[in-house]
Amino acid sequence: MISSSGRSEIRAAIVLLAIAALAVAGAVTVMTRTTTAQAAAGRLVAAGPVEDDGADCPLPGSGSSPATSRLPDPFRKADGTRITTKSDWRCRRAEIKELAERTVYGQKPIKPASVTGTVSTTGITVNVTDQGRSASFSASVQLPSGSGPFPAVIVLGGLGADTSTIRASGAAIINYDPLAVGREGTQRNNKQGAFYSVYGSSSSTGLLAAWAWGASRIIDVIEQSGGNVLKADAMGVTGCSRYGKGAFVTGAFDQRIALTMPIESGSGGLPILRGIPGESGAQPLSSAYGEQPWLGDAFGPFTGNPNTLPVDTHETVAMIAPRGLFVMDNPHIDWLAARSGSVAALAGAEVYKALGAGDNITYWSDVQDGSHCAVRSEWRTPLQQNIQKFLLKSGNAPGAFRISSRKAGNLAEWRDWQTPTLSDGPTTPPTDPPTDPPTDPPTGGCSASVSVNQWTGGFLATVRVTAGSSPVNGWTVTVPLPSGAGVTSAWNANRSGNTGTVQFTNVSFNGSIAPGQSTEFGFQGTGTGTGMTPTCSAR
The missing domain is CATH 2.60.40.290 (Immunoglobulin-like)
Known part of the structure; x- marks a missing residue:
């Protein structure tokens, strides 16, 4: 793990990118080489979208927040003032990210000192070295028909959105086994997998953040490959159940992902943490925390009282804004906490609206009954539309909220804040926080x-x-x-x-x-x- 002081120094460092690419036997082999200064910085920034564009923002520190049963205001900064411009969101998102890492997921380390790998028409290999330790893993690739390079969707654990529809829509499938990066069935003090080989088996980072780190390293390799097979600037991610949790966190923590598609993620995924204790039949937080080390070790004390958390999952939704988000939920299985999931989506959508991107989020739980992680016909058309809009960049279908009446959450019960009207450009901050409502x-x-x-x-x-x-x-x-x-x-x-x-x-x-x-x-x-x-x- 990297200390907080180390992160501050890293974020202040000036970094460079050096890429060497070779085409060998139908594959593209890439290697990142770092200078001494780059190795000290530990962060490489590629042209175009970056993994975390708020890495230079000041962090909120370790101060405590007052307990509240209402959802924290995503627009209120750590200093107590509210953001007033759309450009303010960049550093507000960085504050949310830091709080979420510290209390819910554990830290997702910044890009390692060295990432090497290959990209071919059938697979991707990833080799990572950081802090003197190395690890490797791989993923398979399935291309759609036609000529590339292709946009691609990372599918966690073979469970996610309908892969036949994704490929028929013109996007490739990257089959990523997250268990190779963070294994389940381990004790918290003896975590295993590629992530923990690099950052230590006693790392306090949970599996979801580790899986997200692995997906980011896949994107690193694609990004460095020159784009002959896959397009690094047209990436999606999907997963269902536990892998839906992982897809949700992956999309939130890597801004290079254009479309995030979690499915039936349940407790520890999309549903607001404050809502789960009051939702009949939902998997308890203590169960989600204890079943597997999905969440970070620091979340343990909050399982009995999530009201003391400084963040909630509506702000994880907000971290994805204004990028594409298509949430698929199941109201027929109480364990999945779809009512709390709808509240998270509705509250996060307020950030989308404030950023002028309300059409970029879709939440869909209005489906017929069916088994967990089943391919559902109701999702086929919106899946095609989201791929066209965010990966192929050839569509403009608006997002939609299709909430099942069986599990319809009510945002008004969960917030005591209103959505501000954010201006397009920087302004002089007011002396006092703006008064809501704005009119x-x-x-x-x-x-x-x-x-x-x-x-x-x-x-x-x-x-x-x-x-x-x-x-x-x-x-x-x-x-x-x-x-x-x-x-x-x-x-x-x-x-x-x-x-x-x-x-x-x-x-x-x-x-x-x-x-x-x-x-x-x-x-x-x-x-x-x-x-x-x-x-x-x-x-």
């Missing part, structure tokens, strides 16, 4: 606004109810639905009717709103939801 509330009564995620044949609406200058002790929101639209489910509100003009009234816990404050409810429907103009009346 003035009505002078009296209440107002309602709606945001809609639309997809072919259906939509998801989130309605925000805001009190004016006086407190509200009950409210009714009237929503005229477009012609042909119908409501199929609603949460955090009672409803009257399903078509035409529908009225929603508060439930017991969200009828009282203080002056200037807001609450939210949501509903899912069929047809078109765009163009709705809700009105609010207070009681």
